[in-house]
Amino acid sequence: MMMNGGGPLGIAAVSVAVCGLRRVPGLVRGGFAAADVDHQEREPRDMKQIASRQDVDDALGQDGAILFKYSMTCPISANARREMESFLERRPDAPVFKLDVHEAPEASEYVAEKTGLEHESPQVIIVRGGKPDWHATHFDVTASALEEQTA
Structure with a gap:
């Protein structure tokens, strides 16, 4: 996070990396940005890690x-992780695979190449017959949407 000067009442404009890909302006009060995420948040449970092609x-x-x-640095991804956790609480046997786009960028780009879907983060892709059948990105990644698509 980069500070871009101060303002009245201790409010400073900042640039925050959203999903590690673009920079957007935000506001900080008392040292906390609205887009701050708890980077120590627990990893989604019962998900198999994808790290390679x-x-x-x-x-x-x-x-x-x-x-x-x-992305572990993206507030939108933090929301999507919570939705995935919620989905897995209701569907613990679902075959979910997780891919941190910063830890495994080659694998992430390979997913885009193999599925024909443009890279986005956060993103959920449901595979049927070896091909993407449904996908959602950003705030469309919800437990209820996943439940509906896997019913």
Whole structure:
């Protein structure tokens, strides 16, 4: 986060990285940005980690697989992680695979190449028959949407 000067009442304009890809202006009060996320937030449970092209191929080969691409530095991804947690509480046997786009950028780009879907983060892709059947990005990643699509 970069400070861009101060303002009245201790309010400073800042630039925050959203999903690690673009910079947008935000406001800080008392040292906390509205876009701050708890980076120590627990990892989504019961998700298999994708870290390589082979992991992507394995996930895409599993019918009904759900691929969840996210960033640990993005507040929108933090919201999507909470939605995924909620989904997994209701559907603990769902075959969910997680991919941190900063930790495994090659795997993330490979997902885009293999599925034909433009890279976004956060992003959820449901695979059926080895091909993407449904996907959602950003605030459209919700537990209820996943439940509806996997019913």
